[in-house]
Amino acid sequence: MLCSNIGINESGHLTFAGEDTVRLAAHYKTPLYLMDEDRIRENCRVYKTAMARAFGDGSFPLYASKAASFKRIYAIMQDEGMAIDVVSAGEIATAKRAGFQMERAFFHGNNKTDADISYAMAANVGYFVADHEQELEIISREAKSRGIRQKVLLRLTPGIDPHTYEAVATGKVDSKFGVAIETGQAENFVRLALSLPNIRLMGYHCHVGSQVFDEDGSVYHDAAKIMLTFAADMKRKLGADMQLLDLGGGYGVRYTDADPAVDIAANIESLAEAIRSICCELGLSVPAVLLEPGRSIVADAGMTLYTAGSTKSIPGYKNYVSVDGGMTDNPRYALYGSKYTVYLANRAGEEANFRCDVVGRCCESGDIIQPDVLLPEPKRGDLIAVCTTGAYNYSMASNYNRIPRPPVVMLKGGKPTLAVRRETVDDLTALDM
Ligand SMILES: *Cc1c(COP(=O)(O)O)cnc(C)c1O
Numbered sequence: 001m002l003c004s005n006i007g008i009n010e011s012g013h014l015t016f017a018g019e020d021t022v023r024l025a026a027h028y029k030t031p032l033y034l035m036d037e038d039r040i041r042e043n044c045r046v047y048k049t050a051m052a053r054a055f056g057d058g059s060f061p062l063y064a065s066k067a068a069s070f071k072r073i074y075a076i077m078q079d080e081g082m083a084i085d086v087v088s089a090g091e092i093a094t095a096k097r098a099g100f101q102m103e104r105a106f107f108h109g110n111n112k113t114d115a116d117i118s119y120a121m122a123a124n125v126g127y128f129v130a131d132h133e134q135e136l137e138i139i140s141r142e143a144k145s146r147g148i149r150q151k152v153l154l155r156l157t158p159g160i161d162p163h164t165y166e167a168v169a170t171g172k173v174d175s176k177f178g179v180a181i182e183t184g185q186a187e188n189f190v191r192l193a194l195s196l197p198n199i200r201l202m203g204y205h206c207h208v209g210s211q212v213f214d215e216d217g218s219v220y221h222d223a224a225k226i227m228l229t230f231a232a233d234m235k236r237k238l239g240a241d242m243q244l245l246d247l248g249g250g251y252g253v254r255y256t257d258a259d260p261a262v263d264i265a266a267n268i269e270s271l272a273e274a275i276r277s278i279c280c281e282l283g284l285s286v287p288a289v290l291l292e293p294g295r296s297i298v299a300d301a302g303m304t305l306y307t308a309g310s311t312k313s314i315p316g317y318k319n320y321v322s323v324d325g326g327m328t329d330n331p332r333y334a335l336y337g338s339k340y341t342v343y344l345a346n347r348a349g350e351e352a353n354f355r356c357d358v359v360g361r362c363c364e365s366g367d368i369i370q371p372d373v374l375l376p377e378p379k380r381g382d383l384i385a386v387c388t389t390g391a392y393n394y395s396m397a398s399n400y401n402r403i404p405r406p407p408v409v410m411l412k413g414g415k416p417t418l419a420v421r422r423e424t425v426d427d428l429t430a431l432d433m
Contacts (some may be wrong), residue, residue: 002257002341002387003300005036014345014385016303017411021345024416025383028409030307031325033394035068035419037076037412039301040390044080047293050265054272055289062106064249064294065091067391068302072410072419074098083126085249085292089119096123106153106246106292110177111135117142121150129153129205129246132179133192136199143198153205153246154193155179156186158226160208160219178206181230190234201240203287204231207248210295213260214251217267221274223247228275232282242287245275249292253299255339255388264296295391302390304330304406305345306369308378311356319356321378326360327367328403330386330393340370345383350376358384362401394420402428 001007007015013022017036025032047061062083065073074095077084083104086092096102103126110131112120117135120128121142130136130152143150155178173180179189193201208223227245234240251262272289279286306323313319332338342358344350354377360367369386378384397405404423409416 002254005039005300006303006343006387008348012347012349014343014348014383016385018414019411019416021303021305021385022383024409025305025307025345028407028416028418029422030305030383031323031329031406032305033329033389033406033408033420034303034305035298035390035408035410036301036303037410040073040076040298041080043293043297043301044077044082046264047268047291047297048081050268051289051291054268055275058243058288060290062246062290062292063297064292065095066395067294068298068393069094069395070408070420071098072408073298074100083290085294086120086125089116092120092123092125102126108155112138114138114142121146121148127151127153127202129155130189130193131155131177133189136189136192136196140196140198149198149200151200151202152193153203153244154186154189154201155205155207156181156189156227156230158206158208158223160223160226181226186230187234187237190238190240194238194240203242203244203246205246205248205290207292208250210250211252212250213262214267215260215262217270217274220247220267220271224271224275225278228278228282228284231287232284235284242284244290245287246290246292247271249294249296251293251296253296253388253391255299256341259339262296264293297391299388299391302388302393304386304389304393306384306386308382308384309361309380311378311380319354321356321358321375321384322361323358323369323384324361325406326362326369326403327364327398328360328362328400329397329406330360330369330389331396331398332392333368333370334364334366335396340389341387342370342373342375343385343387344375344378345385347376347382352376354378358386362403364400399423399428404428 064085075098078100087109102124105125106127107120107125157178157180159173231242309322327334352374357371358369407422408420410419
């Protein structure tokens with residue numbers, strides 16, 4: 001199977017985190033998001049342990065909570081001692097209501113609204129990652145009005161192409177995020193930060209992209225080298241100290257058997273070595289390092305279950321299997337052409353010899369969960385499982401066609417609990433006057 005938390009039991013049913021998916025679907029109905037809580041916690045610990053060992057004190061992982069954002073997730077992050085990234089007042093409010101300590105939150109985003117900046121500061125969000133000069137001035141103004149010095153990282157674009165999808169490559173010079181080093185604008189950004197008395201410059205941030213398979217370590221090494229060289233330059237020219245170097249998130253996960261498995265601990269170890277040697281060359285003291293994994297914390301902890309509807313065969317062309325969800329609960333194929341592994345969950349042991357496109361129920365031809373998959377020929381009522389849906393599925397879900405969003409069920413130590421209930425028609429009309 002694709003991942004070690006997926007199996008097949010003696011009834012030929014697909015299991016996830018040790019649970020029979022057919023039983024879960026019968027109880028909670030479909031479409032249904034499952035989250036393997038034990039796996040989420042394991043993934044956090046891989047980062048925490050590896051970073052503490054490789055980088056030492058003061059270095060830690062932040063969970064980029066846009067990947068999956070609801071109260072239970074923030075409670076898990078608090079429990080695991082993770083810091084978090086947040087990008088809106090909505091994420092901040094959700095984290096707060098889950099009891100997350102906001103001093104360990106980093107506020108991101110390329111266009112934080114004035115209202116969000118004020119809200120975040122009132123909520124005691126520990127760090128702001130300033131995206132550009134105008135925003136830094138507003139953060140400074142807000143901090144001044146509150147009589148505080150706000151800790152800030154500056155988001156920079158190192159000018160790196162991580163060779164991932166265009167839509168998720170964020171570290172290139174022409175990105176909408178951050179301020180470019182190459183153009184000289186980043187230096188002015190640092191000058192501004194140093195000139196504002198209510199801003200406490202803690203260091204620099206970059207995020208090269210997402211679903212990065214950095215097999216030889218070159219993507220993160222290159223990013224670190226550019227960032228450290230810039231930091232050394234700013235230290236020399238402006239006396240700017242860097243306590244924190246945040247290299248962002250982005251490690252890739254396995255959506256299909258064709259994807260390599262990233263050895264995160266080994267990758268972190270080699271990154272730490274590279275950073276030490278670059279700092280040594282530059283005569284720079286080694287900063288604490290932060291990483292911001294989102295996908296690699298929650299993706300493989302997720303699975304979506306659907307019930308198959310009609311199967312349509314167009315002779316000489318293709319077969320379609322429609323499911324009771326679609327781009328409303330998983331827009332990623334429609335957005336990025338993302339790959340997924342699909343199983344027929346109630347007959348998982350049978351030969352997969354029926355080639356079909358698994359499509360949703362929305363009124364859009366682009367509403368495809370995954371084209372060209374092999375399954376045992378599905379019949380109406382069969383259960384279809386899509387794997388690795390823990391990241392950017394629930395958090396990107398919509399109500400297009402007024403389809404209610406599915407519930408999220410957490411699986412922990414063999415016990416399912418509801419983390420997010422199913423939306424109802426009443427929820428859907430609650431805002432309509
Ligand atoms: C999206 C994002 C992340 C997380 O990326 P993953 O690919 O999910 O690990 C981290 N940092 C920033 C700034 C981001 O925008």
